[in-house]
Amino acid sequence: MAAATHSVTLDGLSGRPIEVEVDIGGGLPTTVLVGLADTMVNEARDRCRSAVSNSGTTWPDQRVTINLAPSTLPKTGSHYDLAIALAVFAAKSLVPADRLSGSVFLGELALDGRLRAIRGVLPATLAAAEAGYERVFVPEVNVPEAELVPGIDVVGVRSLRQAVALLTGEQQPDDPPVPPLDDTPSISWTSADRLAHLDLADISVAGVLPSDAPLLTRPPFLDPHHTASAVSIVGGGSRVIRPGALSLAHHGVLFLDEAPEFASNVLEALRQPLESGRVVVSRAAMTAAYPARFQLVLAANPCPCGLSSAVADQCRCTPLMRRRYADRLSGPIRDRIDIHRSLTSLSRPDVVSALGGARSTRDLAAVVLEARDRQGSRLRETPWRLNSEVPGVELRKSWPVSDQGRVLMDQQLRTNKLNARSADRILRLAWSVADLNGHDVPRGDDVESALSLRRGTALGGSLRDLVQVS
DSSP, X not given: OEEEEEEEEEETTEEEEXXXXXXXXXXXXXXXXXXXXXXXXXXXXXXXXXHHHTTTSOOOSSEEEEEEESTTSOBOSSTTHXXXXXXXXXXXTSSOHHHHTTEEEOOEEOTTSBXXXXXXXXXXXXXXXXXXXXXXXXXXXXXXXXXXXXXXXXXXXXXXXXXXXXXXXXXXXXXXXXXXXXXXXXXXXXXXXXXXXXXXXXXXXXXXXXXXXXXXXSOOEEOOOTTOOHHHHHEEOSSSOEEOHHHHTTTSEEEETTGGGSOHXXXXXXXXXXXXXXXXXXXXXXXXXXXXXXXXXXXXXXXXXXXXXXXXXXXXXXXXXXXXHHTTSOHHHHHTOOOOOOOOOOOHHHHHHHHHHOOOHHHHHHHHHHHHHHHHHHTTTSSOOSGGGSOHHHHHHHSOOOHHHHHHHHHHXXXXXXXXXXXXXXXXXXXXXXXXXXXSSOOHHHHHHHHHXXXXXXXXXXXXXXXXXX
């Protein structure tokens, strides 16, 4: 007796359909699982045996062979449990085989047959829809995430018994709901009371992803400690490749405080993602690609003791010590940073004056929204959404700056103050400054402001009035 169901294996953020075959044949009672499965998948044999026994039938007292095809793809995770258990039911002729066709089954089984929440439901459901499947069965708590994919019916179930009842047309048992995952690391804040008190005038950033939320509703914000390993930042793992902070901060902010204290290999790993917007993690068994288009913010002291910028200069670091400390951020990394700003300690009267002139989030939000609208209108018929995504060659060809701005750029290039990469970054930044100032084309002062932002020198003109930098 043989039967088959379908599930999905995840390779990074992409998924591949998997056929779960179960054969019940003669021989000594044993259960064999094949198909390049890791330890977590192999443990499904014991979970499924107990879940099936506690869901209205017995585990076959014969040789049970479970095959996850194709066998060339590595299998990891606990989400194959539901597909395996239902294939056993079908092999015992307790579930009609035709009711299983066209459906994908995802879910981890508890020993009593309850269906626990799993990770990766969104890419798995997307892969199922792209492969032409009509339905996907997922744990009830994962339904909001699966329903984000159009063109496929999502069926939420609480237990194996409920799934069997749905497939056989019998009355569904009234099983209790299963709680969502409670070990998902939060990468931001969402508490309404906290958000209500945040303001740009206080220099604060936040947002939060609850474990049962289908998607981030605010840009993520990550601030790993400077002792973080390269794997935790870039992504990877010994058996299962998982995304790191670069990918978790996708379309958000990655803040590296005390940047020179990070390991050099961690900092150098930022180079490629800052250019391509993606991270490719390769291991002997598999390769995974994750999106990584984030806003990088680095903070560093001016010297090892951090006192050289104080009002009363108490720094005792030698010039060599300062140079070595600054050189921990290599030239290629510095070249990929668009805006450089130096902050100095303020006296008490300066602090009072700065707080009185600081613009609030509400004021700046309207300016930024208008700039985004101008940006969106200009790039509507293109594959790009933001100025930072437009290639330099397209900027120069389709959206050139004014003649005065071009003269300023040519002067910088002729004197070797800019290279080709930094010139493209200046052009993108000049367009953002122009959008904030309400200009249709970057003027000379917009380009000068972009150059000042990159050099870390004082701002002038309308941009200074906009942000009120003292």
